[in-house]
Amino acid sequence: MQIYLPIAEVSVNIFxxxxxxxxxxxxxxxFGVGGGFLMTPLLIFIGIPPAVAVGTEANxxxxxxxxxxxxxxxxxxxxxxxxxxxxxxxxxGSTFGVWLFTFLKTLGQIDLVIKLSYxxxxxIIGSLMFIESLNAMRRAKKAAPPKHKGHNxxxxxxxxxxxxxxxxYISAILPIGxxxxxxxxxxxxGVGGGFVMVPAMIYLLGMPTAVVVGTSLxxxxxxxxxxxxxxxxxxxxxxxxxxxxxxxxxxxGAQFGARAGAxxxxxxxxxxxALMVLGVCVKIALDLTLTPVDLYALGTTGGH
Numbered sequence: 001m002q003i004y005l006p007i008a009e010v011s012v013n014i015f016x017x018x019x020x021x022x023x024x025x026x027x028x029x030x031f032g033v034g035g036g037f038l039m040t041p042l043l044i045f046i047g048i049p050p051a052v053a054v055g056t057e058a059n060x061x062x063x064x065x066x067x068x069x070x071x072x073x074x075x076x077x078x079x080x081x082x083x084x085x086x087x088x089x090x091x092x093g094s095t096f097g098v099w100l101f102t103f104l105k106t107l108g109q110i111d112l113v114i115k116l117s118y119x120x121x122x123x124i125i126g127s128l129m130f131i132e133s134l135n136a137m138r139r140a141k142k143a144a145p146p147k148h149k150g151h152n153x154x155x156x157x158x159x160x161x162x163x164x165x166x167x168x169y170i171s172a173i174l175p176i177g178x179x180x181x182x183x184x185x186x187x188x189x190g191v192g193g194g195f196v197m198v199p200a201m202i203y204l205l206g207m208p209t210a211v212v213v214g215t216s217l218x219x220x221x222x223x224x225x226x227x228x229x230x231x232x233x234x235x236x237x238x239x240x241x242x243x244x245x246x247x248x249x250x251x252x253g254a255q256f257g258a259r260a261g262a263x264x265x266x267x268x269x270x271x272x273x274a275l276m277v278l279g280v281c282v283k284i285a286l287d288l289t290l291t292p293v294d295l296y297a298l299g300t301t302g303g304h
Contacts, residue, residue: 017242021246021247023249027253027276029260037277040057086178090180091222095183118284201215
């Protein structure tokens with residue numbers, strides 16, 4: 001059953017979009033990621049223009065993240081104070097990111113920048129997470145305690161704040177800085193930023209994995225809402241029909257994902273997420289490097 005998307009200017013199968021929304025919503029609840037790092041490339045793969053995919057996906061992430069965060073709130077797995085610090089940085093970063101997106105769009109380079117950003121970030125983060133999760137699983141089998149990391153210069157930063165739920169006493173600069181970076185990525189790549197946020201919260205901030213997922217989703221809600229509004233106003237890149245279909249699937253999927261996540265160990269979750277990140281990275285890299293099927297589309301009209 002086909003439906004026409006007015007902003008994207010293409011027809012798509014309703015059940016395909018609902019299924020994609022449900023699948024990404026499930027991953028959102030499972031891993032604490034908005035799911036945009038998978039959904040935006042998937043939308044591009046099925047023919048949605050990259051700029052519209054980015055603007056619309058930010059809208060869908062809001063819904064699936066709200067659904068997921070409610071499930072985690074019930075379990076007490078959200079550090080609200082940490083989430084607010086991350087949010088301050090996220091709003092700053094996403095506002096700047098939408099301005100940068102608009103600037104690149106006027107230069108006609110936004111499609112290439114979106115795809116290259118995915119290849120670079122997904123490749124680096126996916127590799128690091130996969131290696132770390134393998135090491136964690138090995139340690140678990142040997143029943144060896146994880147190596148204690150000594151205090152580095154990050155722990156010496158000023159403006160320290162106590163985060164009781166995460167059992168941390170660190171500088172407020174750290175979560176705000178992470179939020180800024182994730183906010184920029186959210187605007188440029190149409191992602192909630194969870195695939196950067198989750199590793200950063202675990203390895204950089206030192207938060208317990210149990211609290212990371214819910215706190216990540218809490219921050220993602222507000223940053224992606226900011227991106228959605230700014231994208232709609234500045235770039236007219238939000239397709240409401242597409243967003244609504246993704247939203248319905250995403251809300252349902254996130255509830256099931258949160259339940260499934262409670263049954264898996266932290267290192268298993270990180271390993272699965274890493275594999276998915278790397279898979280998407282490889283697909284986009286191939287699309288950028290392989291010879292396109294429609295060679296004529298690259299040629300000029302009338303003449304050789």
